Amino acid sequence: MKRVLLRIAYEGTAYSGFQIQPNAPTIQEAVEEAILQVTGEKTEIMGGSRTDAGVHALWNVAVFDTNSPIPGEKFCYALNGHLPEDVRILASTEVPEDFHPRKCDSTKTYRYQIETGRIYNPLQKNFYHFTYQGLDVEAMQKAAKYIEGTHDFKSFCSAGAQVSTTVRTVYEVKVEKEEEKVLITVKGNGFLYNMVRIIAGTLMEVGYGRLAPEKLPEIIEAKNRKAAGPTAPAKGLILLQYDIDNMPGIL
Amino acid sequence: MKRVLLRIAYEGTAYSGFQIQPNAPTIQEAVEEAILQVTGEKTEIMGGSRTDAGVHALWNVAVFDTNSPIPGEKFCYALNGHLPEDVRILASTEVPEDFHPRKCDSTKTYRYQIETGRIYNPLQKNFYHFTYQGLDVEAMQKAAKYIEGTHDFKSFCSAGAQVSTTVRTVYEVKVEKEEEKVLITVKGNGFLYNMVRIIAGTLMEVGYGRLAPEKLPEIIEAKNRKAAGPTAPAKGLILLQYDIDNMPGIL
Numbered sequence: 001m002k003r004v005l006l007r008i009a010y011e012g013t014a015y016s017g018f019q020i021q022p023n024a025p026t027i028q029e030a031v032e033e034a035i036l037q038v039t040g041e042k043t044e045i046m047g048g049s050r051t052d053a054g055v056h057a058l059w060n061v062a063v064f065d066t067n068s069p070i071p072g073e074k075f076c077y078a079l080n081g082h083l084p085e086d087v088r089i090l091a092s093t094e095v096p097e098d099f100h101p102r103k104c105d106s107t108k109t110y111r112y113q114i115e116t117g118r119i120y121n122p123l124q125k126n127f128y129h130f131t132y133q134g135l136d137v138e139a140m141q142k143a144a145k146y147i148e149g150t151h152d153f154k155s156f157c158s159a160g161a162q163v164s165t166t167v168r169t170v171y172e173v174k175v176e177k178e179e180e181k182v183l184i185t186v187k188g189n190g191f192l193y194n195m196v197r198i199i200a201g202t203l204m205e206v207g208y209g210r211l212a213p214e215k216l217p218e219i220i221e222a223k224n225r226k227a228a229g230p231t232a233p234a235k236g237l238i239l240l241q242y243d244i245d246n247m248p249g250i251l
Numbered sequence: 252m253k254r255v256l257l258r259i260a261y262e263g264t265a266y267s268g269f270q271i272q273p274n275a276p277t278i279q280e281a282v283e284e285a286i287l288q289v290t291g292e293k294t295e296i297m298g299g300s301r302t303d304a305g306v307h308a309l310w311n312v313a314v315f316d317t318n319s320p321i322p323g324e325k326f327c328y329a330l331n332g333h334l335p336e337d338v339r340i341l342a343s344t345e346v347p348e349d350f351h352p353r354k355c356d357s358t359k360t361y362r363y364q365i366e367t368g369r370i371y372n373p374l375q376k377n378f379y380h381f382t383y384q385g386l387d388v389e390a391m392q393k394a395a396k397y398i399e400g401t402h403d404f405k406s407f408c409s410a411g412a413q414v415s416t417t418v419r420t421v422y423e424v425k426v427e428k429e430e431e432k433v434l435i436t437v438k439g440n441g442f443l444y445n446m447v448r449i450i451a452g453t454l455m456e457v458g459y460g461r462l463a464p465e466k467l468p469e470i471i472e473a474k475n476r477k478a479a480g481p482t483a484p485a486k487g488l489i490l491l492q493y494d495i496d497n498m499p500g501i502l
Binding site for chain 1: 309341
């Protein structure tokens with residue numbers, strides 16, 4: 001028996017999110033089905049981030065246990081032959097048998113992508129939230145600074161989450177403008193349910209001029225979902241990186 | 252009556268090409284249907300490049316005649332409200348009534364996109380041809396130089412094309428490597444049926460080491476489709492730009 005860690009990339013458009021559920025296509029189901037095809041073993045993978053329907057990933061992680069003789073680092077090639085073309089295992093490796101991606105220190109980096117041109121580019125339609133209203137990027141950058149640090153992020157958490165604490169540490173919130181695109185990159189040790197999309201939705205309210213950057217501390221302090229802005233649409237969100245803190249470079 | 256010129260962008264994945272045909276979705280049909288919705292007029296658009304099934308465009312062009320009071324430059328907004336989300340009119344403007352995009356001097360720029368990494372990025376699956384074999388980019392660059400200039404490109408034309416001459420002028424063939432991507436940019440005054448994809452397929456043969464760059468003059472001289480390499484898959488091809496030579500900046 002060994003435990004194998006996977007780096008999973010996917011376009012989330014056609015999926016009802018990462019986590020398995022009845023009567024809906026999920027990333028978890030696709031990967032478990034590929035493992036069954038390759039090993040003959042029915043297994044349950046333990047995922048890193050449970051991304052929502054329509055959210056993409058360049059680097060999510062999952063582990064599973066197997067008695068297969070296939071070496072850990074070869075599993076990616078074997079599984080890709082049995083996965084739909086919008087899901088790829090970019091790397092795989094053996095890890096200690098007690099390793100769990102959600103029970104270790106890790107750093108997740110998300111990017112929220114916004115297109116602000118007059119008319120959106122149809123080649124990027126699944127990966128950008130489109131708004132034809134202008135965004136004040138400097139104001140968004142000011143507001144972003146207040147989000148950095150260790151806070152109780154209850155105001156940035158959708159109902160339905162079961163967590164023991166809503167305190168998280170956000171290492172960085174970067175807002176950049178590239179031509180007509182606005183990119184929000186958020187890095188932290190963990191994120192609550194919908195947290196990155198609520199951060200993006202709140203920063204967009206600031207960008208539209210409907211919320212002053214200086215209001216952010218009050219919003220955090222309120223510890224009330226209603227204090228923050230709306231949840232930004234899923235398709236603009238990409239999980240860019242999922243680093244295991246004490247295993248740098250493992251994938 | 253006025254003639255309106257459109258700049259059309261589309262993800263070609265779900266379409267059987269630009270040109271209308273029975274029982275298959277086409278870009279032409281989608282645009283004509285949108286014009287009907289907006290103006291109430293049944294019309295036939297005259298397209299610039301008749302891109303194949305699966306080929307994308309950031310800048311194809313088409314004209315149509317209308318009695319609508321909508322100003323030429325406002326048509327893009329009106330039409331986008333009636334188009335599927337993978338087709339967008341990026342700009343529109345009125346042109347002289349005798350203007351036809353295929354009966355004027357124009358410069359088309361295409362890009363063929365190849366991903367050569369170990370495992371492809373699923374977020375880009377519709378826009379890159381994937382090959383895990385390495386490509387010798389320097390050899391491809393040498394071969395590309397032979398394609399530039401005015402030649403009879405019969406060797407680079409699929410059967411079925413009805414053209415009075417197979418002589419075309421290719422202004423530039425650029426091969427660039429960006430990390431694990433190889434990008435072939437081809438600019439010319441006109442292209443034969445499948446010509447850019449056959450150029451890409453032939454340059455890939457060179458990149459794989461199966462064809463010497465110095466063989467290119469012989470291939471051109473042969474004036475025989477069998478002399479060139481295979482037609483590269485459609486999904487890697489994007490029509491980047493369609494400039495009307497005597498109307499710079501019109502769109």
